[in-house]
Amino acid sequence: MRSFRYQDRNTPVHRLNPFPKLGWIISILILALVLDSPLFLLLLFLATLPLVRASRVGAEWRAFMKLALYLSGAIILINALVSSHGTHVLVELPGHLPLLGAPVITLEAILYGVAMSLRLLAIISAFALLTLTVNPDDMMLAMIKMKLPYKSVLVTSLSTRFMPTLLDDVDRITDVQRARGLEMDKGKLRQRIKSRASIVTALLTNSLDRAVQVAEAMESRAFGTGRKRTFYRDISFSPSDTAALAVSLLPGALGIFMGTHGYGQYQYYPSLSWINLTPGEWWLLGLMVLLLVALLPLAHLKQRVDLD
Amino acid sequence: MKPRYVFLAVISGLAVASFLAPVVSPSPLGILQNWGLMSIVLVALTIVAFFFEFETKATGSKEIALIGILGTVSAVVRIPFAAIPSVQPCTYLIICSGYVFGPLAGFMVGAITALVSNFFLGQGPWTIYQMFAWGLSGVSASYLRRLNPGRRGLIFFGVVWGYLFGIVMNLWFWAAFVYPLTPRTFLVSLLNSLWFDTAHAVANAIFLGLWGNKTISILERFRKRFQWQTSGPEKRAAALP
Numbered sequence: 001m002r003s004f005r006y007q008d009r010n011t012p013v014h015r016l017n018p019f020p021k022l023g024w025i026i027s028i029l030i031l032a033l034v035l036d037s038p039l040f041l042l043l044l045f046l047a048t049l050p051l052v053r054a055s056r057v058g059a060e061w062r063a064f065m066k067l068a069l070y071l072s073g074a075i076i077l078i079n080a081l082v083s084s085h086g087t088h089v090l091v092e093l094p095g096h097l098p099l100l101g102a103p104v105i106t107l108e109a110i111l112y113g114v115a116m117s118l119r120l121l122a123i124i125s126a127f128a129l130l131t132l133t134v135n136p137d138d139m140m141l142a143m144i145k146m147k148l149p150y151k152s153v154l155v156t157s158l159s160t161r162f163m164p165t166l167l168d169d170v171d172r173i174t175d176v177q178r179a180r181g182l183e184m185d186k187g188k189l190r191q192r193i194k195s196r197a198s199i200v201t202a203l204l205t206n207s208l209d210r211a212v213q214v215a216e217a218m219e220s221r222a223f224g225t226g227r228k229r230t231f232y233r234d235i236s237f238s239p240s241d242t243a244a245l246a247v248s249l250l251p252g253a254l255g256i257f258m259g260t261h262g263y264g265q266y267q268y269y270p271s272l273s274w275i276n277l278t279p280g281e282w283w284l285l286g287l288m289v290l291l292l293v294a295l296l297p298l299a300h301l302k303q304r305v306d307l308d
Numbered sequence: 309m310k311p312r313y314v315f316l317a318v319i320s321g322l323a324v325a326s327f328l329a330p331v332v333s334p335s336p337l338g339i340l341q342n343w344g345l346m347s348i349v350l351v352a353l354t355i356v357a358f359f360f361e362f363e364t365k366a367t368g369s370k371e372i373a374l375i376g377i378l379g380t381v382s383a384v385v386r387i388p389f390a391a392i393p394s395v396q397p398c399t400y401l402i403i404c405s406g407y408v409f410g411p412l413a414g415f416m417v418g419a420i421t422a423l424v425s426n427f428f429l430g431q432g433p434w435t436i437y438q439m440f441a442w443g444l445s446g447v448s449a450s451y452l453r454r455l456n457p458g459r460r461g462l463i464f465f466g467v468v469w470g471y472l473f474g475i476v477m478n479l480w481f482w483a484a485f486v487y488p489l490t491p492r493t494f495l496v497s498l499l500n501s502l503w504f505d506t507a508h509a510v511a512n513a514i515f516l517g518l519w520g521n522k523t524i525s526i527l528e529r530f531r532k533r534f535q536w537q538t539s540g541p542e543k544r545a546a547a548l549p
Contacts, residue, residue: 112487120485159379159380193511193514200397269487
């Protein structure tokens with residue numbers, strides 16, 4: 001479970017401003033949901049790999065991918081079972097099931113499931129990069145800089161900040177309850193839930209006192225009196241960051257263009273055909289990959305500029 | 309114009325446009341028929357609308373501190389229960405928070421739970437659907453209060469939200485990855501997670517049945533003690549109207 005969180009490494013990707021990374025995720029999400037063609041989706045997934053490699057979080061990324069593969073199995077299974085639109089019938093299951101009718105598994109449905117798994121893999125790969133390389137604190141700061149509602153972001157960042165503290169509280173309360181003779185892992189499910197819930201109420205009352213302390217601390221620091229707030233820790237926004245942000249949003253714009261003009265689509269049903277791309281579509285495909293990968297040289301460039 | 313009306317207009321406008329898209333002209337509005345994309349956009353807009361509402365309603369450090377800490381508590385309690393799959397007390401805590409502190413606080417606690425715990429459990433497109441589903445469970449809990457539900461009502465409510473949560477979470481899975489998009493295929497997608505949703509519903513029932521009233525009275529006492537309300541003493545229902 002530990003591996004699903006931010007990993008502190010010193011790589012160009014980690015050093016990159018959170019904005020371009022957020023923009024890049026949004027672009028991938030748009031592209032993944034707009035595109036339909038298996039070729040486009042495959043290349044979309046592959047285009048996320050250079051950044052993953054450069055950020056040196058391979059082991060943690062693979063843990064994300066394991067989860068994605070499990071979901072992919074569900075996607076392929078459901079599509080194979082529910083869709084009977086294809087013409088190439090592979091298996092005809094006997095009998096009559098509720099909801100499914102007489103299930104027919106077609107080649108088209110399986111290929112559709114595989115393509116949709118690629119869509120999921122691309123999305124999860126991108127989000128894994130976000131989780132693993134963006135420090136939650138930087139994300140909060142980025143949200144404030146984006147002029148998102150300030151109090152909402154403050155609530156969220158307060159909450160992120162208190163997460164480790166309350167985790168320590170949970171450990172302490174658990175130890176106390178054990179010392180008092182409460183056995184967490186014994187008995188039936190109901191018994192186990194019951195003994196664990198004693199942690200929850202203790203944690204709740206303890207934390208409500210913490211909330212009072214936090215409110216007092218905020219009051220004593222004159223929260224809400226000043227018009228313009230200052231920052232103890234700031235994320236800088238240099239011209240190279242602006243350039244990176246612009247570049248990271250371009251693939252998303254390209255995705256919307258392709259969506260509105262019907263590029264990157266593929267007809268799965270009723271019958272499969274060879275993927276015939278027009279020259280224009282080849283260009284779009286190349287452009288998409290190029291724009292997605294372009295964030296990496298920019299990250300290197302930024303690191304060089306910063307070090308100089 | 310108040311932000312809430314702008315958001316209402318944009319959300320309903322987009323929803324209507326996506327219905328009209330196939331009628332008017334197929335090519336330029338076609339992207340509005342992409343249900344996977346549209347559901348993400350609409351859900352995200354709804355969350356941002358609630359956040360803007362919180363911005364105007366929450367005035368002091370007390371609300372911010374309370375909601376932040378309640379969100380953290382319900383995010384943290386996902387951890388000791390990780391050993392028992394799908395049994396998570398956060399839904400029950402969010403329901404109790406919404407019940408005591410009102411719809412806006414309920415939504416914020418739910419949304420923060422999802423966002424913050426996923427910094428530690430992994431962010432994904434599911435994050436905004438969790439924010440939405442948990443947020444709405446908090447909102448609806450505050451309206452449940454007006455019915456004076458009692459213990460049985462709370463348990464029933466918990467069971468309903470166990471399944472509703474599953475339905476919301478399956479929505480994006482279905483809209484983005486399944487073809488064709490018909491009620492029948494949606495039901496099959498629901499079957500995919502039926503086991504987990506049932507576990508979630510049963511756990512909610514157990515938590516609300518055994519500790520619902522206790523937790524509510526803890527929060528209630530706290531609210532009275534510190535007067536967590538912004539709008540006059542006569543309005544006793546909630547801290548955040």
